[in-house]
Amino acid sequence: MAGFLSFFWGACLGSFINVLAYRLPREESVVSPGSRCPRCGRPIAPYDNIPVLSWLLLRGRCRRCRKPIPARYIAVEAVMACLSLAVWLRWGERPAWAAAAVLACGALLAVSLIDWDTGYIPDVLSFALIAGGVLAAPLNPLLGQGVWYWAAASSVLGAGVGFLICWATAAAGKRIFGKEAMGGGDLILLAGIGAWSGGVGAYDSLLLGSLVGAVYGVGRVLKGELRLADPVPFGPFLAVGAVFNFFVLLPLGFPFVPIR
Numbered sequence: 001m002a003g004f005l006s007f008f009w010g011a012c013l014g015s016f017i018n019v020l021a022y023r024l025p026r027e028e029s030v031v032s033p034g035s036r037c038p039r040c041g042r043p044i045a046p047y048d049n050i051p052v053l054s055w056l057l058l059r060g061r062c063r064r065c066r067k068p069i070p071a072r073y074i075a076v077e078a079v080m081a082c083l084s085l086a087v088w089l090r091w092g093e094r095p096a097w098a099a100a101a102v103l104a105c106g107a108l109l110a111v112s113l114i115d116w117d118t119g120y121i122p123d124v125l126s127f128a129l130i131a132g133g134v135l136a137a138p139l140n141p142l143l144g145q146g147v148w149y150w151a152a153a154s155s156v157l158g159a160g161v162g163f164l165i166c167w168a169t170a171a172a173g174k175r176i177f178g179k180e181a182m183g184g185g186d187l188i189l190l191a192g193i194g195a196w197s198g199g200v201g202a203y204d205s206l207l208l209g210s211l212v213g214a215v216y217g218v219g220r221v222l223k224g225e226l227r228l229a230d231p232v233p234f235g236p237f238l239a240v241g242a243v244f245n246f247f248v249l250l251p252l253g254f255p256f257v258p259i260r
């Protein structure tokens with residue numbers, strides 16, 4: 001039952017992330033007006049706004065204009081529902097921490113969508129991640145080994161380390177390749193990731209994100225869809241690295257630094 005509830009709560013959060021990803025770059029309010037059809041702009045009734053289910057029942061079409069509603073809407077809800085369930089399975093015995101961790105995953109998903117769409121990361125979400133990570137640090141089982149002030153210090157340090165290693169990597173990349181590979185938004189995002197997973201976590205996330213991003217970029221270049229000089233948004237890959245690291249790798253101290 002609790003598993004189902006966390007899944008459903010994740011789906012609702014995913015529904016809100018869809019709104020956030022659409023409205024934040026357009027500088028529209030994220031609370032009002034209520035949900036609207038992305039095609040005809042008419043309001044969506046509450047009974048047509050049940051995450052995942054409504055999209056399936058309406059077969060991916062708006063009830064009013066019958067135009068297709070992009071599958072991305074249900075995909076985001078499903079991904080967020082699965083992330084929420086995964087957090088509950090991993091940390092269900094620590095409900096306060098689990099709730100905070102789900103919100104952090106949601107912020108990373110929203111950042112990814114916005115960076116993917118616009119090539120820019122809204123600083124407000126990254127700063128929220130930093131602040132949230134420091135505030136949630138005393139609950140964080142990944143930091144401080146149960147001593148709350150160590151956890152808070154590790155979180156602040158993690159944010160600093162995240163910012164610095166991202167800055168150093170960007171500077172080195174500019175030296176070697178002569179072009180900007182990362183923007184300022186990536187630096188603050190990695191600081192936010194460090195606030196939740198510490199300096200090692202920020203480092204792991206940068207490493208993993210670069211790896212996945214490189215595989216994606218090289219794949220697109222080989223298929224002739226991208227040129228080598230084309231920019232690739234880095235935020236989604238940092239987020240994938242961060243979430244994967246969050247669940248799987250950090251407790252192992254991947255790759256070189258044994259944590260416990």
Ligand SMILES: [Zn+2]
Nearest residue numbers: 037040062065
């Ligand atoms: Zn419509």
